[in-house]
Amino acid sequence: MNLAASLAAAAAAAAFAAPASAQFAKPEDAIKYRQSAMVVMAHHLGRIGAMVNGRVPYDQQSAVANAEVFATLVKLPWVGFGPGTDKGRETRAKPEIWAEQAKFKEHQDKLQAEAPKLVAAARTNSPETLKVAFGPVAQVCKGCHDTYRKD
């Protein structure tokens, strides 16, 4: 899709869709968006993971940059889980997401609460502090995936 078409699609989405999913023209767009945001988010967290696990040398600048991108991305995917977006494109999202909206949101909130702590930890320039902050973030990811994502 070219830019004009993308913009037109976004405009159409906003103009015609129900408010809760107004950002997306079609469920498949919402699914593609949330999956894309997750891919980018996981990549940047993975960069920090490699560092705290000693697979790549510790580098504060990289830790801060990756944590900051992660903290921005961590806010994004959730709008892509609106009503009616349980199907429309291949997805590993379990139906429980839409059946347990409040519980699903708890996971989102936990993750968003941990992200600024990861940024702050990265800024201290202490590999140990970074590792301590990384653990709970990875746990929140895993907890949500174990519950709401198909294998």
Add this chain to the structure above:
Amino acid sequence: MNLAASLAAAAAAAAFAAPASAQFAKPEDAIKYRQSAMVVMAHHLGRIGAMVNGRVPYDQQSAVANAEVFATLVKLPWVGFGPGTDKGRETRAKPEIWAEQAKFKEHQDKLQAEAPKLVAAARTNSPETLKVAFGPVAQVCKGCHDTYRKD
């Protein structure tokens, strides 16, 4: 892929790949990453596009939020165009990207120069100013896509 596997893959990538593409274990990972970053970036720019084109009501808070996410995302995809990432997964990226690295980088630099102007324009709370700043951003996107992206 579960989180542990994702982190392991990222670590393996960083440990074994060549420096220029050290962030990715395989070309397909780099391609998936850059495509995902582009999807998220296009979505948020599209939200502003819908606003400046009058398809959705002007809303400063939304304009600023979308411009800020765009300004973060605009820095990301390029690392995914490293050497050897011209194939490995379905991609519309033209071979010219790898043949004309300096020219391709000019487009990236232009886009990254425009993004903060879009954020600043959004913060003025003037729909007209936002529209003026949006134009060049959309032009840079289009210029690069016309040259380096298959139809």
